[in-house]
Amino acid sequence: MEDEKELMVKTKNLVIALIVTLTWAGNVAAGEVEDVLAKADSNLTDVKDQTYNAELEVIRDGKIIKTLKFTAKLKGVTMRVVKFTAPGDVRGMSLLTTADGLMYVYLPSYKRVRRVAAHVRNQGFMGTDISPDEMASGAISDGWHAKIVSQDDEVWVLELKPKAGNETTYSRQIVTVSKEHEGVEKVESYNSEGKLVKSQVRKEWKSFGVIYIPTVFTYTDNRTGSITIIRFLGCEVNKGIPDSAFTQRALMRGD
Secondary structure (H helix, E strand, O other), X not given: OHHHHHHHXXXXXXXXXXXXXXXXXXXXXXXXXXXXXXXXXXXXXXXXXXXXXXXXXXXXXXEXXXXXXXXXXXXXXXXXXXXXXXXXXXXXXXXXXOOOOOEXXXXXXXXXXXXXXXXXXXXXXXXXXXXXXXXXXXXOOOOEEEEEEEEOOOEEEEEEEEOOOOOOOOOEEEEEEEOOOOEEEEEEEEOOOOOEEEEEEEEEEEEEOOEEEEEEXXXXXXXXXXXXXXXXXXXXXXXXXXXXXXXXXXXXXXX
């Protein structure tokens, strides 16, 4: 009888220890995910604002069929303006994401600002393989639930699933975060059927003041094989860009 009672006590203690261990491990995992997300988003949060000059190429069947140039202004994890500067037929066209996450496009030929509808924000923009959402993409922690699915000495691999209210067409994304660069180096996007539809690779990391970022982004449409490459040619940070630069009125003025 005494042995049976002692066995029950030991079993109870083992169960309690197991529960405590699992609870602690879960908290560590959650904390690690948050830490990885913070590292990946640090290029947006470590500076007040950023300004870029960039060029874009669309490649199909091994040939460059379109070349665009643009400038981009970023502030925080949401506000950004992309303004196309060449060629002439798109010069002045701009894409704005406001502080509340709404998106607008300015068409200089019509001198009009139009809201970008949710159902087209994930479609190719201006004949490229990049959607308006990807062109104006911000923090990976914004709008997504994340968990770590694997890691090694070089990378963390995260699975992102959309939060309620995120109107993306992707059912999930697999994001690879470099431990060396502490930033995203690969994104794989899957549709509602679980098929890989878009791949994004970021490379050629360079230092610009207090941030270290990839300067070449390659987007591949896995359904067609079409490729779009963005090259960032220069970057300035902490220039004191006001919030008023990220408004519809600023688009109309051509700021």
